[in-house]
Amino acid sequence: MRSALRDVLHDLGHDLATLSCLVEALRGDPMLPAQARRRVELIDEEMVRLRDHVRHAVMRSGEPVSLSVRDVAERIVVLSDEAAETSVVLRPGAQAWLRVDESVLWRILRNVVDNAVRAAGSSGRVEVDVTSVDGQIAIEVSDDGLGFGNGSPGWATRGLNIVTGLVAACGGSFDVRARLPRGTCVRIVFQGEP
Structure with missing residues (x-):
């Protein structure tokens, strides 16, 4: 079970990297309205946090x-x-x-x-x-x-x-x-x- 969980966490890391690339593409759109840009920033912050959660679970580390x-x-x-x-x-x-x-x-x-x-x-x-x-x-x-x-x-x-x-x-x-x-x-x- 633990091995399967680590595999899923690994795959989630890849999926989050893909989402990060999509966010970067949106950031580059000069036609993106300010409110949508703010939401894209919030999505990016949340993805960074999710990547940290995945890394923390896989590595079992996290320093106070x-x-x-x-x-x-x-x-x-x-x-x-x-x-x-x-x-x-x-x-x-x-x-x-x-x-x-x-x-x-x-x-x-x-x-x-x-x-x-x-x-x-x-x-x-x-x-x-x-x-x-x-x-x-x-x-x-x-x-x-x-x-x-x-x-x-x-x-x-x-x-x-x-x-x-x-x-x-x-x-x-x-x-x-x-x-x-x-x-x-x-x-x-x-x-x-x-």
């Missing part, structure tokens, strides 16, 4: 680096807000630095934000908040949807299992609770850099 949690959250918010009809916003706040594999942090936040977008629905709102207090970094993702387990079925359970494992591997904590008057709030806490 010092990075701004707010910057990673902002990139995910921009991508999610553009890709969905749901309003996705990052609340204002200060930088918060964490030593972590960027691919792991991306997977954690992307899974949680994607679940919140699905739960909120097309007319809903998702808020992402990053705070740093007393050496702890808290990330909260809140939606105004129907509440955990009450929305449309999807990959939420699988995604939350992935998030739980990744957060635990980073020494963090993960909590899901109801948001009043409606919706869900996911809270992830990490020990920040000294």
Whole structure:
């Protein structure tokens, strides 16, 4: 099974390289409208990230680096807000630095934000908040949807299992609770850099 998975990851790498070439061709089109150009840039950023995920899975490597949690959250918010009809916003706040594999942090936040977008629905709102207090970094993702387990079925359970494992591997904590008057709030806490 593991060999077959590595083969699929290898092939995905080739497919992503092909998509990258197509993106480059679009970038060269002088007639491409500004909004379409922005979406092409977002597609390219996502493909780079997917290639990194594939490389990380194949090589089983990923070095922790010092990075701004707010910057990673902002990139995910921009991508999610553009890709969905749901309003996705990052609340204002200060930088918060964490030593972590960027691919792991991306997977954690992307899974949680994607679940919140699905739960909120097309007319809903998702808020992402990053705070740093007393050496702890808290990330909260809140939606105004129907509440955990009450929305449309999807990959939420699988995604939350992935998030739980990744957060635990980073020494963090993960909590899901109801948001009043409606919706869900996911809270992830990490020990920040000294």
